[in-house]
Amino acid sequence: MLMFCTMYSLDKTDTKLLQALSDDPRSTFVALADTLGLSRNTVQARMKRLEDSGAFLGFDRRINPAALGYPLTAFIEVHVQQKRLAQIVLDLALIPEIVQAHGMSGQTDLLVRVVCTDAADLFRIDGTILACDGVERTETSLAMGEVIPYRLTPLLDRRG
Amino acid sequence: MLMFCTMYSLDKTDTKLLQALSDDPRSTFVALADTLGLSRNTVQARMKRLEDSGAFLGFDRRINPAALGYPLTAFIEVHVQQKRLAQIVLDLALIPEIVQAHGMSGQTDLLVRVVCTDAADLFRIDGTILACDGVERTETSLAMGEVIPYRLTPLLDRRG
DNA sequence: AAAATAGTGAGCAGAGTGCCCTATTCAGAC
DNA sequence: GTCTGAATAGGGCACTCTGCTCACTATTTT
Numbered sequence A, B: 001m002l003m004f005c006t007m008y009s010l011d012k013t014d015t016k017l018l019q020a021l022s023d024d025p026r027s028t029f030v031a032l033a034d035t036l037g038l039s040r041n042t043v044q045a046r047m048k049r050l051e052d053s054g055a056f057l058g059f060d061r062r063i064n065p066a067a068l069g070y071p072l073t074a075f076i077e078v079h080v081q082q083k084r085l086a087q088i089v090l091d092l093a094l095i096p097e098i099v100q101a102h103g104m105s106g107q108t109d110l111l112v113r114v115v116c117t118d119a120a121d122l123f124r125i126d127g128t129i130l131a132c133d134g135v136e137r138t139e140t141s142l143a144m145g146e147v148i149p150y151r152l153t154p155l156l157d158r159r160g
Numbered sequence C: 001a002a003a004a005t006a007g008t009g010a011g012c013a014g015a016g017t018g019c020c021c022t023a024t025t026c027a028g029a030c
Numbered sequence D: 001g002t003c004t005g006a007a008t009a010g011g012g013c014a015c016t017c018t019g020c021t022c023a024c025t026a027t028t029t030t
Helices: A012-023 A029-036 A040-052 A082-092 A119-130 A153-159 B012-023 B029-036 B040-052 B082-092 B119-130 B153-159
Strands: A072-080 A098-104 A110-116 A135-148 B072-080 B098-104 B110-116 B135-148
Touching (some): A012 A040, A082 A098, A098 B072, A119 A135, B012 B153, B072 B082, B072 B119, B082 B098, B082 B110, B119 B135
Antiparallel strands (some): A072 A135, A098 A110, A098 B135
16 A cells, blocks of 8 residues: 555545444444454554544534534635634634634635524624624525535445 | 423533543543543443434544545535425435535525545536536535634533 | 432443464565 | 565454443432
């Protein structure tokens, strides 16, 4: 397996490992080895490599915000004075309801994902964002539903 | 613990559990019980309740698309003939590079999250979306970076 | 007062983990 | 052809963790 780039490139066996984990995130190394027809040593070695190579993101992503009392998700497009972008990101990071933000190409500078308890809460959060120095305009869109829930399995299947 | 609504409402102990899990997603029940100062039985019971109540989302969300060979993320706003929305969602679900889609309020009908290998790949995927019956227009924005990586800890901390 | 709920502590058989070592296979380098 | 490194398999061992049960104690609800 080659390593020319910094990031380790996953092969088919890794893919199958991830598929098996998607089926059952709690499955043990023994069970994984069994379903994949590999030895336990191999599975453990590969899992360690996957972890070390940054193939896994934070556990936060598996927590359902609705269970925490934030049933609403909204996307807020934020237009800013671009030279202040770095500072604005730091300011936004202080708002706990902002669960994610992407710097974007195109008309919008930032796409911010927000969770909130209700519409009034969203209104308040939007105000907080607008109050940040350098933020010029926001456009809020409420997510009515996750019509395609986050998934990577179709991509995994294609490499299987 | 009260249960007025269908969804189980998390209390402070649950929150601390989730925090501990965020710190170390692989920590065992024994370790969790130790750090929280609870008995192992209690931790196991609470974890089971959390799982049953749907507090955890799919494992997919923890897989880094970049590790799979999809370093680029884009958000595509899709405008559709609204009466065909349901069918369009089914069609979009067949496109593996679409990792998530939200039905939106506001000008945009759908906000689609896409991962791709490069700009040409994104162009191709956008074409595939446009080719779906009932899709009228798309607006693609490439994510230059996740300036605030997905996080729920600030919200967890606030309930701690 | 009785009942439900959450927690504790103890115990136990079985399963899983982390770690070690060795052997084999295989592809690429020399 | 030979060498080397990587991936894998298989064995083994001490230790930990799990799943489960049961009995007991608080606390809260009814």
